[in-house]
Amino acid sequence: MLVGRVVYSPHAHARIISHNLSKARLSPGVAAVLSSADIPGDNQLNPVARDERCLAADEVVCAGQAVYLIAAETDAQCRAAERLIEVAYEPLPAILSLDEAIAQTRLLGPERTMQRGDADAALRASPHVIRGELRTGAAEHWYLETQASLAVPGEGSEMTVHSSSQNPTETQAVVAEVLGVKKKDVVVEVRRIGGGFGGKETQANHVAAWAALLAGATRRPVKLRLSRDDDMIITGKRHRFLTCYEAGFDDDGKLLAVKLELNSDAGIATDLSFAIMERAMLHSDNAYFVPNMSVKARVWKTNLPSNTAFRGFGGPQGMAAIETIIDRVARTLGKDSAEIRRMNFYGIETNNVTHYGQTVERNRLQTLYEQLVSSSQYSARRKAVQQFNSAHEFEKRGLALTPVKFGIAFTTTFLNQAGALVHIYTDGTVLVNHGGTEMGQGLHTKVQQIAAAELGLPLERVRVSATDTSKVPNTPPTAASSGSDLNGMAVKNAVDTLKSRIADAVVAMFNEQSVSVPSRGTDIVFSNETIFDSLHPERKMGFAEAMGHMMRRQVSLSATGFFRMPAIGWDKVKGVGTPFRYYAFGMGVSEVELDVLTGAVTMIRTDILHDVGNSINAAIDRGQIEGGFIQGVGWCTTEEIKWDPEGHLLTHSPDTYKIPTARDLPIDFRIDLLKDAPNPNAIFGSKAVGEPPFMLSFSVWLAIKDAISAVAGHRIEPEFSLPATTEAILLSIEKLKTAPREAPAPVPA
Ligand code: MTE
Ligand code: HPA
Ligand code: MOS
Helix, strand or coil: EEEEEECCCCCCEEEEEEEEEEEHHHHCEEEEEHHHHCCCCCCCCCCCCCCCCCCCCCCHHHHHHHEEEEEECCCCHHHHHCCEEEEEECCCCCCHHHHHHHHEEEEEEEEEEEEEEEEEHHHHHHCCEEEEEEEEECCCCCCCCCCEEEEEEECCCCCCECCCCCCHHHHHHHHHHHHHHHHHHHHECCCCCCCCCCCCCCCCHHHHHHHHHHHHHCCCCCCCCHHHHHHHHCCCCCCCCEEEEEEECCCCCCEEEEEEEEEEEECCCCCCCCCHHHHHHCCCCCCCCEEEEEEEEEECCCCCCCCCCCCCCHHHHHHHEEEHHHHHHHHHHCCHHHHHHHEEECCCCCCCCCCCEEECCCHHHHHHHHHHHCCCCCCHHHHHHHHHHCCCCCCEEEEEEEEEEEECCCCCCHHEEEEEEEEEECCEEEEEEEECCCCCCCCHHHHHHHHHHHHCHHHHHHEECCCCCCCCCCCCCCCCCCCCHHHHHHHHHHHHHHHHHHHHHHHHHHHCCCCCCCHHHHEEEEECEEECCCCEEEEEEEEHHHHHHHHHCCCCCEEEEEEEEECCCCECCCCCEECCCEEEEEEEEEEEECCCCCCCCEEEEEEECCCCEEECCHHHHHHHHHHHHHHHHHHHCCCCCEEEEHHHHHCCCCCEEEEEEEEHCCCEEEECCCCCCCCCCCCHHHHCCCHHHHHHHHHHHHHHHHHHHHHHCCCCCCCCCCCCCCCHHHHHHHHHHHHHCCCCCCCCC
């Protein structure tokens, strides 16, 4: 096996005037040095938008863009060869921020709008109006396993790629395309991923394509695993957003109108930017009914690596805007923000239709609110926070409750499908394969549970094998939190097929023993490792024994399964319809303590109540809630991506980029699953849980704002953005200290 290496652009934008690879090619241990001229197929990584080269040709368009590939016996030899590559760049002007992209109107595609009612007229008629802009930051996925692929050439044009990909089918397509072969020749296998978080929905394809090109050129297996620094420099991040907002509300705090303009930094190429912006637009209401709403969205192009999917997929960026609005409404009126939130929640019978026309069914916001306000002792703690703050000058506490309503389904509707392949062997054990990938979210465990429960077998009789494009083809990525909803159903479908075949054969066997009342297939039950007739329980057979009979009776014990999500669909052009199968709901209350002199924040306590329907696996679901929440806290607080003025990433390792660690968890961390809340629209009454808890971190973010606001006695609206780093907090406090003591006059409508 050879080791692969990517040589990437040091410039944000430059022309490649000339290069000479001959010295590098002769360097010890080197088997191949490739440039774009050596790609046998298409020099393209994006199968749809086709705007992302596999290797730069005559121009580089961002720092970190792949230009050359090296394969050698060792990593050290790769690095030595890299130093021998001679290349002359002519730097060109680069656009490195949203503001510059907007000033130069570098739109990546057409603007989109969604609206309901007449926001302008309603704003004019509103007793109170607030305006502002909110910036939310980029973020690094920080999957513990960096992007990695092992490509193994087979005979003829065969290529097998072991990839850390959330999207094996697309990895297969991209590998086939760069190699100039067909999909039948390429197998992508994913045993498990050391974390993806959306960062491997498209961009794992790139590493797989590079490894496959090197394997194809050398005819030897090549493993390419990015170092942490290279991974952070080369791959895309969460989209930065700049959102301009206007909101009108009445004296009670009821929203009358909201007008939003969402701007995202796509980086240099399309990737998933439009789908991400769409989800941002579809979540800019979060949990609130806004009678007059207008959302305008623009996706901007900059000379930075193409930004990509990241847990929440634009949802967090859209929700941050409306949560900021609600928070400001409360501050403007001098009311508790939790009360303003409750007042604006979607209703059960009325006010229950979103700005894009989907009815919010089985709305659990009120239930969650009542239970959480009580279990977290919100009111008593609000008073305690006030007392604490009046007694302390240099420490201030803040408290915030925030809701989450998150739509479940790919908004690209056709992606809501899944396939499975289930084999039963004659010893009564079961091998399950499905199109989803395991990335730590516990999908394979849930699928194993589903298959075992349906067949009446203990877990250890069922194995879920590695995801493999040659076993289950044409699958969507494991994303949009819908992995278990989709694949669980496909596996159940395959198991149902097998059970009905087995039941028919078992009935025939029972009835051969000259019974007076014959058994019927529909009465056959699979339970406790036995198969029996529920009307004649004495007619029974051990599961393993029965499988032996199946083989002898020539019954096929292998079946495929398929699932397509019903009852969804929407008009993307008009922005109206039912993009989601259902909503996941959650709510969090966080209390923080702020050191006013240093800006340091301690998370004192967080209470979360989350709706996972009838949980298939409560331990996994709690893990997802904890992990999603704390990953969101990182985005909201300490994780700050910085580039230098030439577009080089400054924060490319853990010494400059701070993700939360075990010590950053709330000191008192309480998670509860909502009880008695079955979901009729997913497997076993469960609910998707992968992404929604991420956005519960807004409770921490806004608790920090609440603590800052206490510094000036809640008389002045603090400056606030996301992430609320220590630095940002201190600057905001400084502004409050020097601001005039009077509250600013309300902005006239
Ligand atoms: N949990 C772990 N441990 N690792 C991950 O990479 N990805 C998240 C979430 N939870 C992730 C995770 C994201 S972005 C999604 S979309 C879902 O898991 C995907 O898996 P699911 O659809 O099976 O929930
Ligand atoms: N979520 C995640 N990935 C996606 C989506 C989505 O809604 N649509 C297309 N890819
Ligand atoms: Mo998740 S961002 O949909 O992979």
